Amino acid sequence: MDNCKAIVFDAYGTLxxxxxxxxxxxxxxxxxxxxxxxxxxxxQLEYTWLRSLMGRYEDFWExxxxxxxxxxxxxxxxxxxxxxxxxxxxxxxxxPYNEVPAALGKLQVQGxxxxxxxxxxxxxxxxxxxxxxxxxxxxxxxxxxxxxxFKPFMxxxxxxxxxxxxxxxxxxxxxxxxxxxxxxxxxxxxxCWINRFDKQFxxxxxEPDVVVRxxxxxxxxxxxxx
Amino acid sequence: MDNCKAIVFDAYGTLxxxxxxxxxxxxxxxxxxxxxxxxxxxxQLEYTWLRSLMGRYEDFWExxxxxxxxxxxxxxxxxxxxxxxxxxxxxxxxxPYNEVPAALGKLQVQGxxxxxxxxxxxxxxxxxxxxxxxxxxxxxxxxxxxxxxFKPFMxxxxxxxxxxxxxxxxxxxxxxxxxxxxxxxxxxxxxCWINRFDKQFxxxxxEPDVVVRxxxxxxxxxxxxx
Numbered sequence: 001m002d003n004c005k006a007i008v009f010d011a012y013g014t015l016x017x018x019x020x021x022x023x024x025x026x027x028x029x030x031x032x033x034x035x036x037x038x039x040x041x042x043x044q045l046e047y048t049w050l051r052s053l054m055g056r057y058e059d060f061w062e063x064x065x066x067x068x069x070x071x072x073x074x075x076x077x078x079x080x081x082x083x084x085x086x087x088x089x090x091x092x093x094x095x096p097y098n099e100v101p102a103a104l105g106k107l108q109v110q111g112x113x114x115x116x117x118x119x120x121x122x123x124x125x126x127x128x129x130x131x132x133x134x135x136x137x138x139x140x141x142x143x144x145x146x147x148x149x150f151k152p153f154m155x156x157x158x159x160x161x162x163x164x165x166x167x168x169x170x171x172x173x174x175x176x177x178x179x180x181x182x183x184x185x186x187x188x189x190x191x192c193w194i195n196r197f198d199k200q201f202x203x204x205x206x207e208p209d210v211v212v213r214x215x216x217x218x219x220x221x222x223x224x225x226x
Numbered sequence: 227m228d229n230c231k232a233i234v235f236d237a238y239g240t241l242x243x244x245x246x247x248x249x250x251x252x253x254x255x256x257x258x259x260x261x262x263x264x265x266x267x268x269x270q271l272e273y274t275w276l277r278s279l280m281g282r283y284e285d286f287w288e289x290x291x292x293x294x295x296x297x298x299x300x301x302x303x304x305x306x307x308x309x310x311x312x313x314x315x316x317x318x319x320x321x322p323y324n325e326v327p328a329a330l331g332k333l334q335v336q337g338x339x340x341x342x343x344x345x346x347x348x349x350x351x352x353x354x355x356x357x358x359x360x361x362x363x364x365x366x367x368x369x370x371x372x373x374x375x376f377k378p379f380m381x382x383x384x385x386x387x388x389x390x391x392x393x394x395x396x397x398x399x400x401x402x403x404x405x406x407x408x409x410x411x412x413x414x415x416x417x418c419w420i421n422r423f424d425k426q427f428x429x430x431x432x433e434p435d436v437v438v439r440x441x442x443x444x445x446x447x448x449x450x451x452x
Binding site for chain 2: 047049052054055067070073151152153183202204
């Protein structure tokens with residue numbers, strides 16, 4: 001990682017576990033929690049890509065709700081407005097992955113400027129970050145909502161260097177989502193893929209500069225490199 | 227369907243069964259045929275959307291190959307160049323769904339102008355259509371390759387009215403892919419969803435004008451409406 005002045009994080013799936021919602025789904029729809037959580041996440045991503053291509057942006061809260069509605073219809077279950085809200089609100093307090101709080105502390109001590117660049121709305125991001133006690137870690141929390149289009153459209157990555165006052169080549173972008181790592185690499189960031197669950201990287205013509213299993217591992221690696 | 231002058235078809239999944247490939251996959255990778263076919267199709271679509279958003283178009287043949295490579299890596303199987311080619315070449319002779327040839331004949335007799343508008347490359351489309359004996363059915367076979375971006379980006383739907391010399395409101399667009407039906411509807415076509423497998427429609431803010439189970443059903447419906 002050459003001349004890295006800022007570290008910019010994806011939020012959902014990278015810092016925060018989107019499958020935190022499984023428990024609540026399981027409570028309301030017994031035996032379907034895992035299935036609902038998986039389909040919901042897949043459709044949420046698809047809808048961000050499709051709405052971006054169609055030029056029909058709705059913010060991430062709406063897209064997340066639409067994806068949940070699709071999922072429940074597909075499962076042919078019945079639900080109340082209250083149950084839908086209950087499940088959706090889980091997105092406001094997703095749990096960070098275990099190692100994240102301490103690892104962010106280590107990176108901060110190393111004097112790196114830390115920021116978030118996410119598809120989430122400003123409200124969603126503020127809520128989930130505050131709930132996890134991580135608000136003091138980030139100098140900027142940037143939402144694509146300013147551009148009314150989602151990742152991996154190139155313009156949204158530009159928000160980070162613009163806000164942080166650095167060149168894109170000086171940014172280390174970190175995501176667990178291979179498509180997001182690929183988009184950020186094409187844009188011109190240095191990129192790190194956190195591969196916690198031994199997944200296969202996507203075949204989109206680019207590769208991550210660094211691959212780690214946890215954020216801890218990256219913090220140690222950066223410390224060694226000084 | 228008001229004042230419909232032309233019927234424009236999606237190809238893959240609509241006229242042609244993308245899971246024709248299962249048999250060949252099963253032959254080369256026993257017990258993995260269905261799994262490979264499903265993941266391959268999902269990744270193929272994702273890569274069209276992601277490459278379009280990233281501004282990194284590669285044609286549908288390349289994207290289809292990349293998606294297959296991802297799928298085989300994910301399955302942790304070994305393969306030869308020959309096996310990869312063999313599987314990939316299945317895309318050049320996918321089978322049409324059973325009712326398709328006769329139903330196209332019925333629509334032709336009704337005096338409708340028929341065309342294809344597909345993500346496929348011109349070579350892929352000519353091959354699959356010729357192999358199925360359907361070349362005489364279509365007055366135009368249109369590939370998004372002219373625009374170097376994939377559906378559901380709005381500009382690619384414009385190719386059909388431009389080539390056919392009709393207004394977009396006079397086009398009935400037919401697809402089995404809910405995201406494609408949604409894109410076409412947002413663009414301004416009349417749209418028909420062929421829902422052969424009792425799937426759930428997507429939550430992208432629009433609905434199909436007509437839903438049928440087979441292309442036959444649509445041909446009969448149009449005949450009744452005169």
